Amino acid sequence: MKHPDLLLFHGQLLSPPAAAVALGPDVSLSSIPDGAIVGHRGKIVDLGPTAEVLERTTPGPNTRMIDAQGRVVLPGWVDPHTHMLYADDRLDEMELRHQGKGYLEILAAGGGILKSMRDFRAAADGVLAESLLERLKEAVQSGTVALEVKSGYGLSLEEEMRALRVIDRIAKATGVPITPTLMAAHALPPEVDRQAYLKECDLAATQAAKAGLAKAADVFVEEGVFTPEEGRRLLTHARQAGLTMRLHADELAPSGGAELAAELGAASADHLTAATAAGLLQMAEAAVSAVVLPGTSFFLHRQPLDAERVRRAGLIAALATDCNPGSSPFRSMAMMVALAFHQNRFTVAEAITMATINAAHVLGEAATLGSLTVGKRCSLLVLSSHDVRDLVYRPGAQMTWAVVESGRVLIWQGRPTEEVEAWTIS
Numbered sequence: 200m201k202h203p204d205l206l207l208f209h210g211q212l213l214s215p216p217a218a219a220v221a222l223g224p225d226v227s228l229s230s231i232p233d234g235a236i237v238g239h240r241g242k243i244v245d246l247g248p249t250a251e252v253l254e255r256t257t258p259g260p261n262t263r264m265i266d267a268q269g270r271v272v273l274p275g276w277v278d279p280h281t282h283m284l285y286a287d288d289r290l291d292e293m294e295l296r297h298q299g300k301g302y303l304e305i306l307a308a309g310g311g312i313l314k315s316m317r318d319f320r321a322a323a324d325g326v327l328a329e330s331l332l333e334r335l336k337e338a339v340q341s342g343t344v345a346l347e348v349k350s351g352y353g354l355s356l357e358e359e360m361r362a363l364r365v366i367d368r369i370a371k372a373t374g375v376p377i378t379p380t381l382m383a384a385h386a387l388p389p390e391v392d393r394q395a396y397l398k399e400c401d402l403a404a405t406q407a408a409k410a411g412l413a414k415a416a417d418v419f420v421e422e423g424v425f426t427p428e429e430g431r432r433l434l435t436h437a438r439q440a441g442l443t444m445r446l447h448a449d450e451l452a453p454s455g456g457a458e459l460a461a462e463l464g465a466a467s468a469d470h471l472t473a474a475t476a477a478g479l480l481q482m483a484e485a486a487v488s489a490v491v492l493p494g495t496s497f498f499l500h501r502q503p504l505d506a507e508r509v510r511r512a513g514l515i516a517a518l519a520t521d522c523n524p525g526s527s528p529f530r531s532m533a534m535m536v537a538l539a540f541h542q543n544r545f546t547v548a549e550a551i552t553m554a555t556i557n558a559a560h561v562l563g564e565a566a567t568l569g570s571l572t573v574g575k576r577c578s579l580l581v582l583s584s585h586d587v588r589d590l591v592y593r594p595g596a597q598m599t600w601a602v603v604e605s606g607r608v609l610i611w612q613g614r615p616t617e618e619v620e621a622w623t624i625s
C-alpha cells in the first residue's frame with residue numbers, strides 16, 4: 200500500500216474489545232482521545248493516536264481525508280434482528296391497542312401478523328424491494344453498517360423463498376452486509392394444517408440453505424405459536440441443512456424457549472422478557488447469546504428485560520431493532536441504545552458493546568465487524584457529538600455525522616452521499 204484509501208484523524212475513538220463479551224462489571228470501551236484510523240481496500244489497516252498514525256502514513260491524491268474534529272468515532276452499528284422486509288404498516292392496529300383492545304380483537308379486526316402476510320403476498324417483488332431499500336437507508340442514516348433481515352411474512356414455501364430472493368437482491372444492490380434468515384416458522388398460515396406447515400418449513404430450510412439464500416433459521420417459540428417440541432424439530436432439521444439456529448423465545452410468557460436454545464446450542468435466543476432465571480443461566484452456560492429488543496417493549500408498553508438479570512446470568516447480550524410493522528417499526532440502532540439505557544438500565548458502555556461487537560457475534564461476524572480493530576472492515580460511525588453520552592441524553596436526535604461502510608462513505612455531514620442516492624433496485 201503506497202497511499203491508503205481513507206484517513207480519518209482527530210477522532211475520539213471509542214471501541215469495545217475485538218471479541219464478544221459477557222455483560223458484567225468489566226464491560227468498558229477502550230479510548231484514544233485524539234485518534235486516527237487508516238482504511239484501505241475496505242479494511243482498517245492502522246489505527247492509533249493521530250500524531251503517531253500521521254507520522255507513518257502517506258496520504259495520496261486519492262486518499263479520502265476525514266478530519267473528525269474531536270467528534271466521537273465508534274464501530275458502526277450491527278443490527279442482528281430485523282423483520283425489515285414487509286409490505287405495509289399496521290397503523291390501525293396501533294390505535295386499537297392504544298384503546299385497550301386485546302390481541303384476539305385485533306386479529307378479528309383483520310390486524311396482526313396475518314395482515315402482514317396478506318399484504319406481503321399481494322405485493323410485487325419490486326414493491327417489496329423498494330420498501331426494504333428505503334428502510335435500509337434509514338438504518339444506515341442511524342449508523343447501521345450491517346444487519347440481519349428475516350423472511351417470515353410469506354408463510355408458504357414459495358412466498359418465503361420469494362422473500363429471501365428479495366433480501367438477496369437488496370444486499371447485492373447496496374453492498375451492505377445483510378445476513379438473511381429464514382423465518383417460515385413465524386406463525387401458522389390459516390390455509391394449511393399444522394403438520395403440513397411444519398413439513399413446508401423443513402422444505403424451505405433445505406431449499407434456502409442449498410440455494411445459499413439463508414444463513415440462519417429462526418422459530419417463534421411461544422404459547423399459541425410454536426411449542427418447544429416443534430421448535431426443537433424445526434431447528435434440528437435447519438441445523439442439518441446447514442443453517443445457524445435462532446429463536447424468538449419467552450416474549451410473552453415463559454414458554455421453555457431459553458431452555459430450548461441452551462439445549463440446542465443456538466446462536467441466540469431473542470426477546471426473553473418473560474424468560475426464567477434458570478433459562479437465562481442455561482443459555483449463558485451454553486454460550487447462547489441473548490438479543491435484547493427494547494423497541495418492542497417500548498412500543499407495546501411492556502416490561503423490558505432488566506439489565507441486572509442479564510448481568511447476573513453472565514450472558515453475551517446484543518441489541519437489535521426487531522424492525523417490524525406490528526410491534527417495533529424502529530430502524531434506528533441509535534434509538535435502541537438510548538432505550539436500552541433508559542428502559543433496561545444498561546450502561547452506555549454496555550449498550551454500545553451490545554450494538555456492535557456482541558451483535559456481530561450473534562451473526563457470526565465478530566472477526567470482521569463490531570470493533571475498531573486492524574484487519575476488520577473499515578465500518579465506522581462518526582457522531583455529530585463530542586460526548587458519547589449524547590446518544591442516550593438526546594433519544595431520537597440526529598446524531599450521525601458520518602457513516603463509513605467497508606471504506607465507503609455512505610453518510611457525510613449527516614446526509615446520504617451520492618452513492619447511497621444512486622442505490623436502485625434493478
Ligand SMILES: [Zn+2]
Pocket residue numbers: 280282447521
Ligand atoms: Zn422478531
